[in-house]
Amino acid sequence: MNTTVLERWNRWWFTAEGPTNLACCRIAFFGMMLFFYAGQRFAPWGEAPEALWMPATILGRIGVGPASPEILGGLGLVWKIALACACAGLASRFTTAVSFLIGFYLLDIPHNFGKVNHHDGVLVLTMFILSLSRCGSILSLDQIIRSRWNRLAEVPPPSAEFRWPIRAVWVILALVLGAAGVAKFYQGGWGWFTPDNMAINLISHNYGGATPLTDWGLRVATIPWICQIMSLGGALVELLFPLALFFRKLRLFLLLATLVLFIGIRVLLGPSFEHYLMLYLFFIPWSKFGNFLLTVIRKNSTRAPRLPA
Amino acid sequence: MPQRRILVITSLIVVAWVLFSCLAAPSMVSAIYRGEGPAFLALRGANSNPLEFYLRKWMTLATTVGSVLLIVGILVSFPAVRSWISGPASWTPPNLSRSKRLVVNGAVLSIIGIGLLQVLLGRDDYPFSSYPMYSSVRREFSQKEMRLFGVTEQGHEIHLATRQQLYPFAQDRMKMALKRMDSRADAGKDILSTLEYVFQTYERRRVEGDHGGILLTSVRLYEMEWDLLADASNISTPRTKRLVSEYTP
Numbered sequence: 001m002n003t004t005v006l007e008r009w010n011r012w013w014f015t016a017e018g019p020t021n022l023a024c025c026r027i028a029f030f031g032m033m034l035f036f037y038a039g040q041r042f043a044p045w046g047e048a049p050e051a052l053w054m055p056a057t058i059l060g061r062i063g064v065g066p067a068s069p070e071i072l073g074g075l076g077l078v079w080k081i082a083l084a085c086a087c088a089g090l091a092s093r094f095t096t097a098v099s100f101l102i103g104f105y106l107l108d109i110p111h112n113f114g115k116v117n118h119h120d121g122v123l124v125l126t127m128f129i130l131s132l133s134r135c136g137s138i139l140s141l142d143q144i145i146r147s148r149w150n151r152l153a154e155v156p157p158p159s160a161e162f163r164w165p166i167r168a169v170w171v172i173l174a175l176v177l178g179a180a181g182v183a184k185f186y187q188g189g190w191g192w193f194t195p196d197n198m199a200i201n202l203i204s205h206n207y208g209g210a211t212p213l214t215d216w217g218l219r220v221a222t223i224p225w226i227c228q229i230m231s232l233g234g235a236l237v238e239l240l241f242p243l244a245l246f247f248r249k250l251r252l253f254l255l256l257a258t259l260v261l262f263i264g265i266r267v268l269l270g271p272s273f274e275h276y277l278m279l280y281l282f283f284i285p286w287s288k289f290g291n292f293l294l295t296v297i298r299k300n301s302t303r304a305p306r307l308p309a
Numbered sequence: 310m311p312q313r314r315i316l317v318i319t320s321l322i323v324v325a326w327v328l329f330s331c332l333a334a335p336s337m338v339s340a341i342y343r344g345e346g347p348a349f350l351a352l353r354g355a356n357s358n359p360l361e362f363y364l365r366k367w368m369t370l371a372t373t374v375g376s377v378l379l380i381v382g383i384l385v386s387f388p389a390v391r392s393w394i395s396g397p398a399s400w401t402p403p404n405l406s407r408s409k410r411l412v413v414n415g416a417v418l419s420i421i422g423i424g425l426l427q428v429l430l431g432r433d434d435y436p437f438s439s440y441p442m443y444s445s446v447r448r449e450f451s452q453k454e455m456r457l458f459g460v461t462e463q464g465h466e467i468h469l470a471t472r473q474q475l476y477p478f479a480q481d482r483m484k485m486a487l488k489r490m491d492s493r494a495d496a497g498k499d500i501l502s503t504l505e506y507v508f509q510t511y512e513r514r515r516v517e518g519d520h521g522g523i524l525l526t527s528v529r530l531y532e533m534e535w536d537l538l539a540d541a542s543n544i545s546t547p548r549t550k551r552l553v554s555e556y557t558p
Binding site: 003004005006007010011013014015016041044045047048049051052054056057058059061104107108110111113114115116117118120121122124125128129132157158159160161164168171172175176177178179180182183184186187188189191192194196197200201203204206207208210215218221222269271 | 351392393394395400401402403404405409410412413414416417420421424425427428431433434435436437438439440441442443444445446447448449450452456468470476477478481482483484485486487489490498499500502503505506510535537538539540541544
């Protein structure tokens with residue numbers, strides 16, 4: 001079939017899809033956000049000394065600094081309420097936008113104190129995408145309220161509106177992992193793939209600078225060929241991850257491979273990447289999964305209800 | 310046959326880019342290096358890297374961009390390629406207005422574009438980044454880092470390493486901040502105020518029962534260096550241990 005790039009682009013982003021997947025992603029993503037950040041207090045960042053303020057982010061560089069502890073505490077509370085409302089789908093257009101705007105500010109502040117970490121930038125971008133989407137169309141309090149008021153509880157028909165946000169989050173994860181892979185070739189060069197480089201990393205993380213789950217890194221560091229395979233394999237998986245966007249058969253393999261990579265890093269080196277795993281939620285075919293569960297649960301019934309595609 | 314007009318436009322753009330890259334850009338990079346540019350363009354590591362490092366990086370970037378412009382221009386000059394890219398589409402997105410499609414395309418193209426720029430420039434403009442974690446090459450089996458220790462009433466030193474002890478900071482963030490501070494010649498006062506902050510916060514939270522740590526009498530900052538051993542047996546006996554600063558209330 002002779003198709004143009006423009007047409008491929010449109011098909012990839014805008015093919016009509018049912019609303020269930022996006023709604024489930026909304027519930028799972030904002031639910032996980034609430035789970036991770038419910039216990040986090042933002043007010044203490046307003047008390048940190050000025051000597052530690054080292055603007056490094058976009059907001060920091062344009063002069064947006066930490067507010068007073070009281071304001072930060074209040075914003076933190078509003079943000080958590082907004083996350084809960086977005087998860088439940090209450091005034092979802094508004095609460096997803098508030099989640100993004102306040103979340104961007106609150107999550108940005110710590111990165112201006114000494115070090116830019118790379119774990120939660122993807123969450124800000126994902127909240128941005130969801131704030132532009134119609135993720136609260138179904139499986140939401142909005143839907144219930146709409147149905148009470150005007151008795152029109154119809155499930156919206158399949159639309160591009162329910163596909164592009166999920167695809168956008170896929171692209172964000174692909175950009176992150178692809179960039180990490182490129183950095184190892186581009187900044188590290190071939191020296192990065194020597195057994196010594198990996199061995200030094202594995203050993204140094206056991207000197208108290210990080211908290212790996214085990215001391216297996218010390219043992220692995222003594223076996224050069226494993227170090228070589230780990231460095232080559234890790235960088236290749238990252239570099240090839242963008243292929244998961246286009247090749248369905250590769251997708252599951254690359255998702256599992258990066259999952260193994262994240263677990264390996266946590267076990268051997270220490271840093272955890274659970275924030276990236278929150279983006280995995282957008283790869284789950286929720287409607288198929290839901291239908292499968294319903295079929296299993298009500299297998300004796302001949303009229304098992306089906307979730308929209 | 311390639312279209313001559315596109316080839317001419319491509320040539321003009323590439324020549325303009327080469328002139329800009331060779332004549333104007335180096336002086337701009339120099340100005341930014343000296344801190345005369347806007348704050349958001351500040352170069353990372355300008356304190357420790359020479360100007361030549363950034364000029365080399367610029368030339369690598371300029372060559373890459375120039376090559377891509379040239380190749381894309383030549384490719385686009387062929388009618389077959391143009392029709393392959395943007396010929397009449399037989400498929401249009403259902404249920405999506407033109408304006409909404411414009412917004413969505415704008416948003417996703419911005420994210421992709423900024424993300425790729427970060428990779429090319431090796432920048433860290435949160436929430437975007439080039440994600441360089443662990444990409445630097447380590448050749449020496451040695452490790453140097455800043456560490457904070459609390460001194461107990463009995464004079465014992467305990468390593469302050471957990472988030473509970475350094476709240477709200479994680480150890481890696483605090484270490485990096487102190488390291489960056491210590492690289493400045495006039496850092497003494499700032500380091501001392503940071504140690505005072507660590508001590509006061511630790512003690513206030515201890516009294517309030519937020520953590521179960523013991524009473525401290527002072528906080529010390531050391532720069533420590535280890536020779537890395539395969540069994541990490543020298544973890545508590547660094548090769549060098551330099552007292553950088555100490556705060557005692």
